[in-house]
Amino acid sequence: MKNKDVNILAVDTSTYMLSISLYKNGSTYCISKKSSDHSEELTTSLDTMLKKSNLCLDDINLLGVNRGPGSFTGLRIGLSFIRLLAKFLKVKIIATTSFSMLVYEFVKKYKIKENCKIITLFPSVKNEFYFCKFEFKNNKIQKMLKYGYIRQQEINLEEADYFVVPKFFDTNYKNYNNLVSLNFSSKQIIELFLDEDKTLYEIVSYKELFPLYVRHTYY
Secondary structure, three states: OOHHHOOEEEEEOOOOEEEEEEEEOOEEEEEEEEOOOHHHHHHHHHHHHHHHHOOOHHHOOEEEEEOOOOOHHHHHHHHHHHHHHHHHHOOOEEEEOHHHHHHHHHHHHOOOOOOEEEEEEEEOOOOEEEEEEEEEEOOEEEEEEEEEEEEHHHOOOOOOOEEEEEOOOOOOOOOOOOEEEEOOOOHHHHHHHHOOOOOOOEEEOHHHOOOOOOOOOEO
16 A cells, blocks of 8 residues: 555644644645543544545545553543554554654654654653653664653753753753654654555554653663
């Protein structure tokens, strides 16, 4: 299946923002909004998105989802929704992470060329964050060096060349030159797939889709 022939529905429920995107014929439609009830809003937003794009549910031949880290309840709702659709439609799923979406958006937006280390930070609770350290080398995101859980006071801004956070991220480090805040939505799931950056996603069946819960630091 060529990218131009695919209709992709992607969902992100990792935060209090609900984001749902649909790709059709080279165009991406996106709805991102604050939501107090992702399970209810997902169904309503899906209906709106299908009408806007003049598609039926059966026209969707690929799904996408952010599997975390993020809100425990939010991830459970989003992944259950995508699993159900994938089983019903008999289609595969683009599975990516909050870390991959952020680093992809950063490299693309700022046209990064030089070799560097990039750390993505994603809010958890209070002053604690999920983090992931990437290596960018030879004009490509190479791999995750480590990921885990960190307190705000433990963040060392000298450990990487750039720190990337979602725009809703609230921290005292915003005045530092190497900290960048970016938009964060389900649209990035579609874009990183279309760019075929296979280090940032995998294609799975509904039986192989699981959330990324981070409790320790992994190397």
